[in-house]
Amino acid sequence: MPTAAELLRSHSLPVTAQRLAVLRAVSARPHGTADQITETVRGEIGTISRQAVYNVLGIFSEKGLIRRIQPSGSATLYEDRVGDNHHHLVCRTCGETLDVDCATGETPCLNAADEAGYEIDEAEVIYWGTCPRCLKAT
Amino acid sequence: MPTAAELLRSHSLPVTAQRLAVLRAVSARPHGTADQITETVRGEIGTISRQAVYNVLGIFSEKGLIRRIQPSGSATLYEDRVGDNHHHLVCRTCGETLDVDCATGETPCLNAADEAGYEIDEAEVIYWGTCPRCLKAT
DNA sequence: GTATTTTTTTGACAAAGTCCATTTCTTGAT
DNA sequence: ATCAAGAAATGGACTTTGTCAAAAAAATAC
Numbered sequence: 001m002p003t004a005a006e007l008l009r010s011h012s013l014p015v016t017a018q019r020l021a022v023l024r025a026v027s028a029r030p031h032g033t034a035d036q037i038t039e040t041v042r043g044e045i046g047t048i049s050r051q052a053v054y055n056v057l058g059i060f061s062e063k064g065l066i067r068r069i070q071p072s073g074s075a076t077l078y079e080d081r082v083g084d085n086h087h088h089l090v091c092r093t094c095g096e097t098l099d100v101d102c103a104t105g106e107t108p109c110l111n112a113a114d115e116a117g118y119e120i121d122e123a124e125v126i127y128w129g130t131c132p133r134c135l136k137a138t
Numbered sequence: 139m140p141t142a143a144e145l146l147r148s149h150s151l152p153v154t155a156q157r158l159a160v161l162r163a164v165s166a167r168p169h170g171t172a173d174q175i176t177e178t179v180r181g182e183i184g185t186i187s188r189q190a191v192y193n194v195l196g197i198f199s200e201k202g203l204i205r206r207i208q209p210s211g212s213a214t215l216y217e218d219r220v221g222d223n224h225h226h227l228v229c230r231t232c233g234e235t236l237d238v239d240c241a242t243g244e245t246p247c248l249n250a251a252d253e254a255g256y257e258i259d260e261a262e263v264i265y266w267g268t269c270p271r272c273l274k275a276t
Numbered sequence: 277g278t279a280t281t282t283t284t285t286t287g288a289c290a291a292a293g294t295c296c297a298t299t300t301c302t303t304g305a306t
Numbered sequence: 307a308t309c310a311a312g313a314a315a316t317g318g319a320c321t322t323t324g325t326c327a328a329a330a331a332a333a334t335a336c
Contacts, residue, residue, distance in 0.1 A: 014282060051324095054324070055283075073208065075322080075323060116238075120266065121268075122266040122267075123263060127260070130259075153303095154313095154315080155301095157314090186316095187317070190314075192293065
């Protein structure tokens with residue numbers, strides 16, 4: 001298990017306090033928005049600019065260190081669980097987001113029936129529903 | 139085949155020129171943004187407020203007359219193909235959006251492995267890739 | 277240590293969408 | 307037809323989320 005700093009270096013990324021803190025924040029609070037991550041980081045290292053947060057999240061996503069999720073109608077979420085093929089279950093009412101494994105196997109829905117010449121590299125699946133708590137509150 | 143006005147009435151929706159025009163616009167140009175729809179409608183009935191477009195799109199989505207699609211990094215798209223279980227294929231480069239049927243059958247990925255007490259009502263699938271044209275341009 | 281490259285900061289800006297008060301239109305009943 | 311009540315549309319300000327660009331600060335490689 002490499003340290004966070006080693007992880008960054010192995011991707012040719014200069015190590016900065018901001019990057020380490022963002023990485024920890026994403027790991028500590030999965031499915032957080034850029035704003036929530038900024039708050040967490042500020043609680044840890046004092047200050048960080050909004051732009052730096054977006055920069056870091058952007059480059060981490062590119063490098064595959066973290067993953068973006070974009071549910072309809074809410075801000076982009078980030079998580080550090082990458083490399084496996086899992087999807088997300090979002091509550092329409094409270095927005096709670098859960099990881100779920102797909103019932104159909106390891107590469108669910110990765111093949112469209114007619115790819116129309118496209119080169120497909122990812123299938124993004126979001127399950128929409130209502131969480132137990134919000135079901136009760138009805 | 140009911141007329142557009144009948145369709146609205148059957149959903150207890152008052153019939154207005156704006157609503158008819160928005161419905162036609164969504165039908166004529168699938169996968170359009172609110173802005174594109176606004177333009178189309180203005181070309182047809184002269185003027186419509188931005189708010190009215192959002193109102194109409196919102197209530198149509200609620201009633202199931204149209205469907206929202208929200209690909210990461212672009213505005214919400216709308217289409218009038220509802221009721222069947224089809225998904226979308228989006229080009230990362232040019233943003234072109236295509237309908238695709240899912241290879242795994244009629245209700246692909248509708249069952250998550252562990253639903254955690256959620257009541258799931260929809261599985262949203264977006265395939266990401268590169269369209270033939272953008273592949274060539276590389 | 278120093279030079280070079282990269283990152284961070286700062287502040288302006290843009291897109292997408294929402295909120296709210298007012299006016300206008302639809303509908304349903306007279 | 308007309309009128310009242312409720313619903314929808316308008317206009318304008320505002321919020322949220324994210325991006326752009328230039329200057330300052332920090333990290334890496336030598």
